[in-house]
Amino acid sequence: MKFILKVILTILFIPFFLMLIIGITVRFQILTPSFWQNTFATSGMYSKLSVSINKNIESRATAEGSKISDVKILTDLISPENLKDVIDKNIANVLQYANGKSDEIIIYVPVNKIPKSLLSKNFGEVKEQMKLADLLKEFNMIGVTPAQIQTISRLGTGSWLFLIIAIFISTLLLYLLYLLVDFGKRLNAPGITLILAGIVASLATLSGTIIQINWTKDLAGRSNMGDVIIGIVAPPVIQRILSVWFLFGAAAIILGIMLFFIKKPDYNKSK
Numbered sequence: 001m002k003f004i005l006k007v008i009l010t011i012l013f014i015p016f017f018l019m020l021i022i023g024i025t026v027r028f029q030i031l032t033p034s035f036w037q038n039t040f041a042t043s044g045m046y047s048k049l050s051v052s053i054n055k056n057i058e059s060r061a062t063a064e065g066s067k068i069s070d071v072k073i074l075t076d077l078i079s080p081e082n083l084k085d086v087i088d089k090n091i092a093n094v095l096q097y098a099n100g101k102s103d104e105i106i107i108y109v110p111v112n113k114i115p116k117s118l119l120s121k122n123f124g125e126v127k128e129q130m131k132l133a134d135l136l137k138e139f140n141m142i143g144v145t146p147a148q149i150q151t152i153s154r155l156g157t158g159s160w161l162f163l164i165i166a167i168f169i170s171t172l173l174l175y176l177l178y179l180l181v182d183f184g185k186r187l188n189a190p191g192i193t194l195i196l197a198g199i200v201a202s203l204a205t206l207s208g209t210i211i212q213i214n215w216t217k218d219l220a221g222r223s224n225m226g227d228v229i230i231g232i233v234a235p236p237v238i239q240r241i242l243s244v245w246f247l248f249g250a251a252a253i254i255l256g257i258m259l260f261f262i263k264k265p266d267y268n269k270s271k
Contacts, residue, residue, distance in 0.1 A: 002180050005176075005180055006177060006180055006189045009173050009176055009177050009180075009193070010177070010189075010192065010193040010196060012173055013170065013173040013174065013177075013193050013197060014193075014196060014197045014200050016166055016169045016170045016173060017170055017197040017200075017201065017252065018197075018200065018201060018204065019162070019166040019170075020163070020166040020167060020170050020248075021201060021244070021245055021248050022162075022166075023159065023162045023163035023166045023167075024163065024244065024248075025241055025244060025245070026155075026159045026162070026163075027159045027160065027163050029240065029241060029244065030241075031095055031098055031099060031155060031156060031159055032095070033088075033091050033092040033095050035240070036088075036091045036237070037088050037091065037092075039236050039237055039240050040084075040087065040088075040233075040236070041084070042236075043235075043236035045232060045233060045236060046080040046081075046083045046084045046087070047080045048232045049080075049083055049229065049232050049233070050078055050079055050080045050083055052225075052228055052229070052232060053078050053225070053229075054074075054075040054078055056225050056228070057071050057074055057075055057078075058071060058075065073115055077113065077114065077115070082110065082113060085110060085113075086108060086109075086110055089108040090107060090108050093105060093106045093107065093108060094152070097152060097153055098152050098153065098155040098156050099155075099156035100153060100156045100157060104131045104132070104133075105131065105132035105149060105152065106129050106130070106131060106132070107129075107130050107131070107132050107135050108128065108129060109126050109127070109128055109129075109130060109135070110128065111126060111127065111128050112128065125138060126138055132149060133146065133149065173193075174190050174193070174194075177189045177190040177193055178190055178264070181264045182264070183264055183265065183266045184263060184264065184265075184266040185263060185264055186259075186260055186261070186262065186263050186264075187259040187260070187262050187263070187264060188259070188260060190256075190259055191256040191257065191258075191259030191260045192256065193256070194252045194253070194255050194256030194259065195252070195253050195256035195257065196256075197249075197252050197256075198248075198249045198250065198251070198252030198253035198254075198256060199249070199253065200249075201245055201246075201248055201249030201252065202245075202246060202249035202250070202253070204245060204249075205242045205245045205246045205249060208238065208242050208245070209239075209242055212234075212235060212238045212239070212242070215234075216231050216234070216235050219231030
């Protein structure tokens with residue numbers, strides 16, 4: 001009977017362990033501005049993005065019979081420094097709202113850096129700091145409702161709740177496995193469970209890495225600018241996330257092996 005219970009608890013623990021890693025990823029990576037900013041800065045993303053966008057602008061200008069010098073005003077604007085300024089500030093603003101630290105999503109538009117010739121023609125009444133709803137209205141963008149924007153504000157609270165539940169259930173399952181171990185016996189059951197969970201997390205990391213590499217190669221060969229941008233932005237983010245998954249998987253395996261050498265205290269002897 002104990003063996004069957006151990007098997008059931010082990011099977012239940014693995015998905016909750018993966019949920020625990022997902023919760024940590026969302027709470028301490030995806031919803032943290034420094035994660036994005038450090039990832040983009042260390043990967044050289046801003047420079048790559050600037051070069052790619054400017055090449056696209058120049059190739060389109062050439063295809064339409066214009067000179068590269070005609071679009072220099074745009075290519076100068078899309079510099080690595082300007083991209084970093086816009087991306088970093090807007091990531092911070094959006095995540096402030098997602099974490100419940102702001103009542104509105106404020107979008108930063110560097111109007112002070114945009115040449116007046118472009119500003120007057122294309123940006124109308126756009127200000128440097130604008131509410132997302134107002135910006136969408138200014139550019140007549142439909143499809144994003146206030147209710148959809150409101151859901152973003154619940155991400156922070158939801159991520160904490162998800163993480164707490166995953167921690168609680170994972171800990172409870174390990175504790176139940178511990179209780180099923182006889183006094184004076186080695187903690188093989190929780191050890192095996194942690195090793196299996198670590199192996200599954202490591203395999204998920206490996207699979208994610210393979211998918212990311214193939215996906216990046218596929219996007220790199222496309223002409224659509226949106227796909228190219230995703231191909232530049234996504235890989236370093238995915239790599240940083242998967243590195244955390246690998247660390248947790250390795251830690252679980254090591255801890256599981258250590259439990260093989262630890263015995264559950266003998267109650268009678270301790271008395």
